[in-house]
Amino acid sequence: MELQAFIRTIPDFPKPGILFRDITPLLANPEAFRSVLEAMSGWATEAGAGAVVGIESRGFLFGAPLADRLGVPFVPVRKEGKLPAARLTVEYALEYGEARLDIHRDALPAGARAYIVDDVLATGGTALAAAKLVELLGAEVVGMGFLIELEGLGGRERLADYAVRSLLRLEES
Ligand code: AMP
Secondary structure, X not given: OOHHHHOEEEEOOOOOOOEEEEOHHHHOOHHHHHHHHHHHHHHHHHOOXXXXXXXXXXXXXXXXXXXXXXXXXXXXXXXXXXXXXXEEEEEEEOOOOEEEEEEEOOOOOOOOEXXXXXXXXXXXXXXXXXXXXXXXXXXXXXXXXXXXEEEOOOHHHHOOOOOEEEEEXXXXX
């Protein structure tokens, strides 16, 4: 399926110079959405995933139905301050400034085989922070799956320690 047709590119959102990749047309097309979930479930099954970790917020859109398909737990990694119970936090660098991601301390047992999912891989900083959280819990990152990989931002290089898969590779600009 030609998935690129379902990605809408919006220039200068949320700020000047950013080419925002809007996945809402894909979510609105049941065949396109299903084909993404099928690909991701193939990757995660191949990786022997025992849990799916979704990154807030668009990673939840793929991660939760993926976990349901695989019959494994879904674990949210959230932006700072949203998770209510005891949590671990990792700080990571953004283009300007820094951000934090949280995971619940009891989200994964030690040794769990976690598959990380998000919509877009750009610089890789967010996925790397999610991987650190999984590893701080003593669990293992068995792979990472993205709908879109933005080329030329060094994401894949930054995530060189992990098995990274993506369905669409797009130019950064
Ligand atoms: P990064 O940490 O640089 O890999 O950025 C990845 C995160 O930012 C993901 O959660 C994406 O949803 C979001 N993101 C980064 N760049 C874009 C973009 N051009 N369009 C849409 N989302 C983006």
